[in-house]
Amino acid sequence: MVSQEIETLASALARLPGLGPRSARRVVLWLVKRRETALPALIEALAQVGETLVECDICGNVDTSNPCGICADPRRDTKAICVVEDVADLWALDRAKLFTGTYHVLGGRLSALDGVRPEDLDVAGLLARVERGGVDEVVLAMNATLEGQTTAHYLAERLEAFSIRITQLAHGLPVGGELDYLDEGTLAQALRARRPVG
Numbered sequence: 558m559v560s561q562e563i564e565t566l567a568s569a570l571a572r573l574p575g576l577g578p579r580s581a582r583r584v585v586l587w588l589v590k591r592r593e594t595a596l597p598a599l600i601e602a603l604a605q606v607g608e609t610l611v612e613c614d615i616c617g618n619v620d621t622s623n624p625c626g627i628c629a630d631p632r633r634d635t636k637a638i639c640v641v642e643d644v645a646d647l648w649a650l651d652r653a654k655l656f657t658g659t660y661h662v663l664g665g666r667l668s669a670l671d672g673v674r675p676e677d678l679d680v681a682g683l684l685a686r687v688e689r690g691g692v693d694e695v696v697l698a699m700n701a702t703l704e705g706q707t708t709a710h711y712l713a714e715r716l717e718a719f720s721i722r723i724t725q726l727a728h729g730l731p732v733g734g735e736l737d738y739l740d741e742g743t744l745a746q747a748l749r750a751r752r753p754v755g
């Protein structure tokens with residue numbers, strides 16, 4: 558017989574990516590055993606993040622400041638924009654520490670199946686940034702899935718009107734590969750060997 562409170566915590570944790578009900582119960586037990594040490598730190602960290610997280614108005618990154626740390630960094634090259642599907646992809650690419658430009662988060666990928674249309678993604682924000690000028694290159698860093706590639710193709714067409722370089726991550730990414738799951742060396746290589754679209 559488990560209390561309602563513990564049950565509530567376990568089912569909240571079970572909804573986290575990568576955790577099922579079983580692992581969620583293990584996490585709860587682990588926390589219960591460390592309620593004096595690990596639990597307060599976790600509560601504090603969650604509260605901090607909950608209070609301060611904001612979406613960057615420029616790139617869509619999630620950070621504790623707006624503009625985000627990347628957009629606000631004067632060492633970043635604003636002439637190059639790397640377009641990604643999700644914030645997780647941005648974080649993965651930035652961990653590879655090879656790209657010195659800025660990012661743009663679409664917030665998903667085009668999908669006929671899931672009914673995701675261009676207007677559901679932040680395509681307008683990207684076009685506006687390019688239209689404002691000062692951009693030399695847009696790197697399309699979509700996942701190597703069918704939907705990711707459809708999205709990249711669509712963006713390449715929309716960007717054609719501008720006199721900029723449009724590149725995409727090198728092949729060699731595993732098909733169906735989600736950027737977030739790739740190791741930093743593979744990502745760095747895909748970025749380094751990026752090639753023009755078309």
Ligand SMILES: [Zn+2]
Pocket residue numbers: 613614615616617618624625626627628629
């Ligand atoms: Zn930003």
